[in-house]
Amino acid sequence: MLRTHRGPQSKPTAKTGSYVLFSVGGRRLAVHVGEVGGVGPWPRTMRVPSQTPHVYAVARQDKQLIPVFDLAERLGVQIQGSAPLCLIIRQPDGLMAICVDEDVPSLTTIELSAIRPSQSSDCAVVGSFHQGDEEVPIYALDKLGLETGSEQRR
Protein backbone atom coordinates (compact mmCIF):
# COMPACT_ATOMS: atom_id res chain seq x y z
CA MET A 1 0.00 0.00 0.00
CA LEU A 2 2.61 2.47 -1.10
CA ARG A 3 2.64 4.89 -3.97
CA THR A 4 6.00 5.47 -5.55
CA HIS A 5 7.35 8.54 -7.18
CA ARG A 6 10.78 9.81 -7.81
CA GLY A 7 11.79 13.01 -6.12
CA PRO A 8 12.47 15.99 -8.35
CA GLN A 9 16.16 16.03 -7.49
CA SER A 10 16.81 12.37 -8.13
CA LYS A 11 19.60 11.44 -10.49
CA PRO A 12 20.51 7.88 -11.33
CA THR A 13 24.18 8.50 -10.62
CA ALA A 14 23.79 10.40 -7.32
CA LYS A 15 23.74 8.73 -3.94
CA THR A 16 20.14 8.44 -3.03
CA GLY A 17 17.96 7.17 -0.26
CA SER A 18 14.42 5.90 -0.25
CA TYR A 19 11.94 7.29 2.24
CA VAL A 20 8.35 6.62 3.07
CA LEU A 21 6.26 9.78 3.29
CA PHE A 22 3.19 9.74 5.47
CA SER A 23 0.97 12.15 7.36
CA VAL A 24 0.05 12.40 11.01
CA GLY A 25 -2.49 15.06 11.88
CA GLY A 26 -1.89 16.65 8.49
CA ARG A 27 1.87 16.90 9.03
CA ARG A 28 4.05 15.28 6.43
CA LEU A 29 6.80 13.12 7.87
CA ALA A 30 9.38 10.81 6.35
CA VAL A 31 11.10 7.68 7.53
CA HIS A 32 13.74 5.59 5.87
CA VAL A 33 12.15 2.75 3.97
CA GLY A 34 14.29 0.27 5.86
CA GLU A 35 12.43 1.11 9.07
CA VAL A 36 9.02 0.35 7.61
CA GLY A 37 7.66 -3.14 7.93
CA GLY A 38 4.38 -2.52 6.16
CA VAL A 39 1.29 -0.40 5.79
CA GLY A 40 -2.31 -1.52 6.16
CA PRO A 41 -5.70 -0.63 7.55
CA TRP A 42 -5.76 0.32 11.20
CA PRO A 43 -6.46 -2.91 13.09
CA ARG A 44 -8.34 -3.56 16.28
CA THR A 45 -6.42 -2.45 19.33
CA MET A 46 -6.56 -3.21 23.01
CA ARG A 47 -5.74 -0.72 25.70
CA VAL A 48 -2.85 -1.68 27.96
CA PRO A 49 -2.61 0.11 31.31
CA SER A 50 0.86 1.57 31.01
CA GLN A 51 3.21 4.15 32.43
CA THR A 52 5.32 4.23 29.29
CA PRO A 53 4.66 7.54 27.54
CA HIS A 54 2.79 7.18 24.25
CA VAL A 55 2.62 3.38 24.48
CA TYR A 56 -0.82 2.52 25.78
CA ALA A 57 -2.13 -0.23 23.53
CA VAL A 58 -1.40 -3.27 21.44
CA ALA A 59 -2.69 -3.93 17.95
CA ARG A 60 -3.75 -7.29 16.65
CA GLN A 61 -1.81 -8.27 13.53
CA ASP A 62 -2.79 -11.77 12.55
CA LYS A 63 -1.91 -13.78 15.64
CA GLN A 64 0.56 -11.20 16.89
CA LEU A 65 -0.06 -8.43 19.38
CA ILE A 66 2.28 -5.56 18.69
CA PRO A 67 2.67 -2.40 20.74
CA VAL A 68 1.17 0.84 19.48
CA PHE A 69 3.12 4.08 19.62
CA ASP A 70 0.83 7.11 19.75
CA LEU A 71 2.81 9.41 17.47
CA ALA A 72 -0.13 11.79 17.09
CA GLU A 73 -0.16 12.35 20.83
CA ARG A 74 3.57 12.88 20.85
CA LEU A 75 3.26 15.48 18.10
CA GLY A 76 0.24 17.09 19.76
CA VAL A 77 -2.03 16.52 16.78
CA GLN A 78 -5.05 14.40 15.95
CA ILE A 79 -5.26 11.75 13.28
CA GLN A 80 -7.16 12.96 10.22
CA GLY A 81 -9.64 10.97 8.22
CA SER A 82 -12.19 8.33 9.01
CA ALA A 83 -10.07 5.39 7.83
CA PRO A 84 -6.66 5.76 9.44
CA LEU A 85 -3.84 3.51 8.39
CA CYS A 86 -1.34 1.46 10.32
CA LEU A 87 2.33 1.99 9.68
CA ILE A 88 4.34 -0.93 10.99
CA ILE A 89 7.86 0.05 11.94
CA ARG A 90 10.82 -2.06 12.77
CA GLN A 91 12.65 -1.26 15.95
CA PRO A 92 15.51 -2.99 17.70
CA ASP A 93 12.93 -4.03 20.31
CA GLY A 94 10.59 -5.46 17.69
CA LEU A 95 7.69 -4.31 15.57
CA MET A 96 5.60 -1.34 16.55
CA ALA A 97 2.39 0.07 15.09
CA ILE A 98 1.77 3.75 14.44
CA CYS A 99 -1.59 5.19 13.48
CA VAL A 100 -1.28 7.59 10.54
CA ASP A 101 -3.70 9.68 8.49
CA GLU A 102 -5.76 7.97 5.83
CA ASP A 103 -3.61 9.49 3.05
CA VAL A 104 -1.82 6.57 1.52
CA PRO A 105 1.89 6.79 2.30
CA SER A 106 4.20 7.20 -0.66
CA LEU A 107 7.72 6.10 -1.40
CA THR A 108 10.14 8.70 -2.63
CA THR A 109 13.79 8.66 -3.58
CA ILE A 110 15.90 11.67 -2.83
CA GLU A 111 19.56 12.57 -3.09
CA LEU A 112 21.31 12.30 0.19
CA SER A 113 22.90 15.67 -0.50
CA ALA A 114 19.42 17.20 -0.39
CA ILE A 115 18.98 16.17 3.20
CA ARG A 116 19.61 18.92 5.69
CA PRO A 117 20.92 18.16 9.15
CA SER A 118 18.28 18.33 11.80
CA GLN A 119 17.60 21.72 13.35
CA SER A 120 14.85 20.25 15.45
CA SER A 121 14.90 19.88 19.19
CA ASP A 122 13.09 16.59 18.67
CA CYS A 123 15.71 13.92 19.14
CA ALA A 124 13.85 11.57 16.81
CA VAL A 125 14.25 13.98 13.87
CA VAL A 126 17.50 13.22 12.07
CA GLY A 127 17.17 15.58 9.13
CA SER A 128 14.80 17.12 6.64
CA PHE A 129 14.34 17.79 2.95
CA HIS A 130 12.20 20.02 0.81
CA GLN A 131 9.32 18.68 -1.16
CA GLY A 132 7.45 21.36 -2.96
CA ASP A 133 7.02 24.19 -0.53
CA GLU A 134 7.18 21.89 2.41
CA GLU A 135 10.05 21.03 4.72
CA VAL A 136 9.61 17.37 5.53
CA PRO A 137 11.26 16.12 8.73
CA ILE A 138 12.90 12.72 8.59
CA TYR A 139 12.18 10.67 11.69
CA ALA A 140 14.33 7.88 13.03
CA LEU A 141 11.52 5.86 14.43
CA ASP A 142 13.82 3.62 16.40
CA LYS A 143 14.48 6.66 18.58
CA LEU A 144 10.84 7.19 19.44
CA GLY A 145 10.29 6.82 23.12
CA LEU A 146 13.94 6.67 24.01
CA GLU A 147 13.87 10.17 25.41
CA THR A 148 11.37 9.00 27.99
CA GLY A 149 13.89 7.12 30.06
CA SER A 150 16.02 4.38 28.66
CA GLU A 151 17.07 3.64 32.23
CA GLN A 152 13.78 1.87 32.64
CA ARG A 153 14.61 -0.60 29.95
CA ARG A 154 15.17 -4.14 30.98
Place this chain on the structure above:
Amino acid sequence: MSLHGHKTVAATVSGSVSRFLIVRLATVDMALPSGLVRSILPLGDVDGGEVTLVDESYPVTDLAGRLGLPHVMKSTQARLILCSMGGRRGAFPVDSVAGLVDVQRSQVVPLARQFRGQERQWFQGLFPFEETGALVVNVDWVVKGADRPSPARVEQSAAAVAPSRPQDKPRVIDVGGIQLEEATDAENAPWAAI
Protein backbone atom coordinates in the same frame (compact mmCIF):
# COMPACT_ATOMS: atom_id res chain seq x y z
CA MET B 1 -23.82 -15.60 42.40
CA SER B 2 -20.60 -16.60 43.93
CA LEU B 3 -18.50 -19.57 43.21
CA HIS B 4 -16.16 -20.85 45.81
CA GLY B 5 -13.13 -22.87 44.92
CA HIS B 6 -13.91 -26.40 46.01
CA LYS B 7 -10.28 -27.27 45.98
CA THR B 8 -7.15 -25.85 44.54
CA VAL B 9 -7.71 -25.71 40.85
CA ALA B 10 -4.71 -26.39 38.74
CA ALA B 11 -3.86 -23.50 36.46
CA THR B 12 -2.27 -25.91 34.09
CA VAL B 13 -4.78 -28.05 32.30
CA SER B 14 -2.14 -30.07 30.56
CA GLY B 15 1.54 -29.66 29.94
CA SER B 16 1.03 -27.22 27.12
CA VAL B 17 -2.27 -25.59 28.03
CA SER B 18 -3.03 -23.11 30.79
CA ARG B 19 -6.48 -22.15 31.99
CA PHE B 20 -7.35 -18.55 32.74
CA LEU B 21 -10.33 -16.73 34.14
CA ILE B 22 -11.05 -13.75 31.92
CA VAL B 23 -12.33 -10.66 33.70
CA ARG B 24 -13.03 -7.21 32.34
CA LEU B 25 -11.86 -3.96 33.84
CA ALA B 26 -13.15 -1.03 31.81
CA THR B 27 -12.67 -2.30 28.25
CA VAL B 28 -9.61 -4.35 29.06
CA ASP B 29 -9.74 -8.15 29.14
CA MET B 30 -7.51 -9.49 31.87
CA ALA B 31 -6.57 -13.09 32.49
CA LEU B 32 -6.05 -14.66 35.90
CA PRO B 33 -4.49 -18.10 36.24
CA SER B 34 -7.55 -20.08 37.27
CA GLY B 35 -5.69 -21.96 39.99
CA LEU B 36 -5.19 -18.74 41.92
CA VAL B 37 -8.85 -17.74 41.96
CA ARG B 38 -10.56 -18.71 45.19
CA SER B 39 -14.00 -17.23 44.74
CA ILE B 40 -16.16 -14.84 42.79
CA LEU B 41 -18.64 -12.79 44.77
CA PRO B 42 -21.31 -10.37 43.71
CA LEU B 43 -19.94 -6.90 44.20
CA GLY B 44 -23.17 -5.74 45.75
CA ASP B 45 -22.29 -7.51 48.96
CA VAL B 46 -18.94 -5.83 49.40
CA ASP B 47 -18.18 -2.39 50.64
CA GLY B 48 -14.41 -2.53 50.59
CA GLY B 49 -11.94 -3.14 53.37
CA GLU B 50 -11.81 -6.85 53.82
CA VAL B 51 -13.84 -9.91 52.97
CA THR B 52 -13.80 -13.12 54.97
CA LEU B 53 -14.34 -16.43 53.29
CA VAL B 54 -14.06 -19.75 55.09
CA ASP B 55 -12.29 -18.06 58.00
CA GLU B 56 -9.74 -16.47 55.73
CA SER B 57 -9.65 -12.76 55.19
CA TYR B 58 -9.09 -11.18 51.80
CA PRO B 59 -8.07 -7.51 51.83
CA VAL B 60 -9.86 -5.66 49.06
CA THR B 61 -7.67 -3.67 46.72
CA ASP B 62 -8.72 -1.21 44.07
CA LEU B 63 -7.02 -2.90 41.14
CA ALA B 64 -8.66 -0.65 38.57
CA GLY B 65 -7.37 2.42 40.37
CA ARG B 66 -3.90 0.95 40.71
CA LEU B 67 -3.85 0.37 36.97
CA GLY B 68 -5.13 3.85 36.18
CA LEU B 69 -8.43 2.55 34.88
CA PRO B 70 -11.89 3.88 35.69
CA HIS B 71 -13.18 2.61 39.00
CA VAL B 72 -15.59 -0.29 38.94
CA MET B 73 -19.21 0.72 39.08
CA LYS B 74 -21.65 -1.46 40.93
CA SER B 75 -23.81 -3.31 38.51
CA THR B 76 -25.43 -6.69 38.05
CA GLN B 77 -22.33 -7.79 36.15
CA ALA B 78 -19.73 -6.47 38.59
CA ARG B 79 -17.95 -9.07 40.70
CA LEU B 80 -15.36 -9.31 43.43
CA ILE B 81 -12.53 -11.70 42.59
CA LEU B 82 -10.81 -13.42 45.50
CA CYS B 83 -7.30 -14.67 44.84
CA SER B 84 -4.47 -16.14 46.81
CA MET B 85 -0.86 -16.78 46.03
CA GLY B 86 2.05 -17.81 48.15
CA GLY B 87 0.12 -17.45 51.40
CA ARG B 88 -1.08 -13.97 50.54
CA ARG B 89 -4.67 -13.21 49.74
CA GLY B 90 -6.42 -10.35 48.05
CA ALA B 91 -9.66 -9.37 46.44
CA PHE B 92 -10.52 -6.82 43.80
CA PRO B 93 -13.64 -5.67 41.98
CA VAL B 94 -14.06 -6.16 38.24
CA ASP B 95 -16.70 -4.89 35.86
CA SER B 96 -17.60 -8.38 34.67
CA VAL B 97 -16.42 -11.94 34.34
CA ALA B 98 -16.19 -13.27 30.79
CA GLY B 99 -15.41 -16.90 31.57
CA LEU B 100 -12.71 -19.49 31.42
CA VAL B 101 -10.37 -19.98 28.53
CA ASP B 102 -7.74 -22.60 27.80
CA VAL B 103 -4.68 -21.19 26.13
CA GLN B 104 -1.70 -22.86 24.59
CA ARG B 105 1.28 -21.79 26.63
CA SER B 106 3.13 -20.93 23.46
CA GLN B 107 0.50 -18.24 22.79
CA VAL B 108 1.26 -16.43 26.03
CA VAL B 109 4.05 -13.95 25.36
CA PRO B 110 5.68 -11.34 27.57
CA LEU B 111 4.85 -7.68 27.15
CA ALA B 112 6.78 -6.17 24.27
CA ARG B 113 10.01 -4.51 25.31
CA GLN B 114 8.64 -1.15 24.23
CA PHE B 115 6.61 -1.21 27.43
CA ARG B 116 9.18 0.09 29.87
CA GLY B 117 7.26 1.24 32.94
CA GLN B 118 5.64 -0.33 35.97
CA GLU B 119 3.32 -2.24 33.66
CA ARG B 120 6.08 -4.82 33.39
CA GLN B 121 5.34 -5.68 37.01
CA TRP B 122 1.59 -5.52 36.58
CA PHE B 123 1.35 -8.03 33.77
CA GLN B 124 3.09 -11.30 33.16
CA GLY B 125 2.24 -11.30 29.49
CA LEU B 126 -0.62 -11.39 27.05
CA PHE B 127 -2.21 -13.64 24.50
CA PRO B 128 -4.62 -13.30 21.58
CA PHE B 129 -8.21 -13.42 22.82
CA GLU B 130 -11.33 -12.80 20.81
CA GLU B 131 -10.66 -9.92 18.45
CA THR B 132 -7.74 -8.42 20.35
CA GLY B 133 -6.04 -9.94 23.37
CA ALA B 134 -6.00 -10.48 27.10
CA LEU B 135 -3.42 -9.32 29.63
CA VAL B 136 -2.18 -11.87 32.15
CA VAL B 137 -2.35 -10.17 35.53
CA ASN B 138 0.55 -10.67 37.91
CA VAL B 139 -1.45 -11.99 40.85
CA ASP B 140 1.60 -11.78 43.11
CA TRP B 141 1.68 -8.03 42.55
CA VAL B 142 -2.06 -7.80 43.12
CA VAL B 143 -2.08 -9.60 46.45
CA LYS B 144 1.03 -7.81 47.70
CA GLY B 145 -0.74 -4.52 47.04
CA ALA B 146 -3.71 -5.82 48.93
CA ASP B 147 -1.60 -6.12 52.07
CA ARG B 148 -2.44 -2.54 52.85
CA PRO B 149 -6.17 -2.65 52.57
CA SER B 150 -7.92 0.52 51.67
CA PRO B 151 -11.57 0.99 50.94
CA ALA B 152 -12.14 -0.21 47.43
CA ARG B 153 -13.25 2.77 45.43
CA VAL B 154 -16.38 1.20 44.17
CA GLU B 155 -19.19 3.47 43.17
CA GLN B 156 -22.23 2.30 45.09
CA SER B 157 -25.15 3.40 47.11
CA ALA B 158 -25.07 2.30 50.72
CA ALA B 159 -24.90 -1.45 50.79
CA ALA B 160 -23.78 -3.01 54.01
CA VAL B 161 -20.88 -5.39 53.98
CA ALA B 162 -21.89 -8.98 54.01
CA PRO B 163 -18.52 -10.52 54.70
CA SER B 164 -18.82 -14.12 53.80
CA ARG B 165 -21.54 -16.61 54.33
CA PRO B 166 -19.90 -19.75 55.59
CA GLN B 167 -23.29 -20.92 56.70
CA ASP B 168 -24.44 -21.05 53.12
CA LYS B 169 -23.70 -24.53 51.96
CA PRO B 170 -22.57 -24.29 48.40
CA ARG B 171 -23.21 -26.90 45.79
CA VAL B 172 -20.59 -28.06 43.38
CA ILE B 173 -20.65 -27.19 39.76
CA ASP B 174 -18.48 -29.12 37.40
CA VAL B 175 -17.19 -26.65 34.90
CA GLY B 176 -15.21 -28.38 32.25
CA GLY B 177 -13.05 -30.32 34.63
CA ILE B 178 -12.90 -27.55 37.21
CA GLN B 179 -14.94 -28.05 40.29
CA LEU B 180 -16.47 -24.95 41.68
CA GLU B 181 -18.94 -24.42 44.42
CA GLU B 182 -21.94 -22.28 43.94
CA ALA B 183 -23.09 -20.24 46.89
CA THR B 184 -26.73 -19.91 47.63
CA ASP B 185 -26.72 -16.34 46.44
CA ALA B 186 -25.69 -17.57 43.03
CA GLU B 187 -27.98 -16.57 40.27
CA ASN B 188 -26.65 -14.89 37.24
CA ALA B 189 -22.88 -14.96 37.04
CA PRO B 190 -21.36 -15.60 33.64
CA TRP B 191 -19.74 -18.67 35.14
CA ALA B 192 -23.12 -20.32 35.15
CA ALA B 193 -23.11 -20.37 31.38
CA ILE B 194 -19.71 -21.99 31.06
